[in-house]
Amino acid sequence: MYAEDMSLKIALYGITREIVGTSVIELPAPAPATVGALLEELRKQYPALGELRSCAVAVNNEYADNDHPLHTVDEIALIPPVAGG
């Protein structure tokens, strides 16, 4: 599911930043309109993301499900497996 007039910026942390080689991805319009579509698109472009134990998406500092909609103004980030503590 893509939105014709929407672009997105995705922040990358940890190993996802190393896999992609930059700390922010800019997706021009038409951009994926949901978390699920975004993950599908990014795994296609960067197959190494699919080899991670997990890769979540955060929208505005909260974990988001696959059907969560995305908007240009959202703060979006890829969240590889966390390892604090």
Next chain:
Amino acid sequence: MTPHLAITDQPIDVAAALAAVQTDTAGAVNCFIGTVRNQSGGRPVRRLHYESYDSMALTQLGHVVSQAYEKWPMLQEVAVVHRKGTLELGDVAVVVAVATPHRAESFAACQFIIDTLKQVVTIWKREEYEDGTEWVAAHP
């Protein structure tokens, strides 16, 4: 009752975290201190590099502490401080301090907070070995 939560690139002041939870209504203060050890799965570790998505880490940490207050309504004060950046062996990586009226709840709440922090808080750890580095838990 407002929890003291912080992500810092400076050495953690454990005494300050303990002072932050001191209250005359609590008879128990429990403190977990996570430190950098010299091996991981038998592989010698030289140092650790922590990376944080600060705004989300603090948001999620706030959720964890709210859950703790729901589970243990007698919980008085909470302080959680996590370090980021490069840490050497023996450095303090995280401190969780809680104050409760009695000791049983202080142990339980402290363990819940550190265990849940490790599952949801957006901090990543890269271990440095003699022959390279690896992001902890990244791959199955």
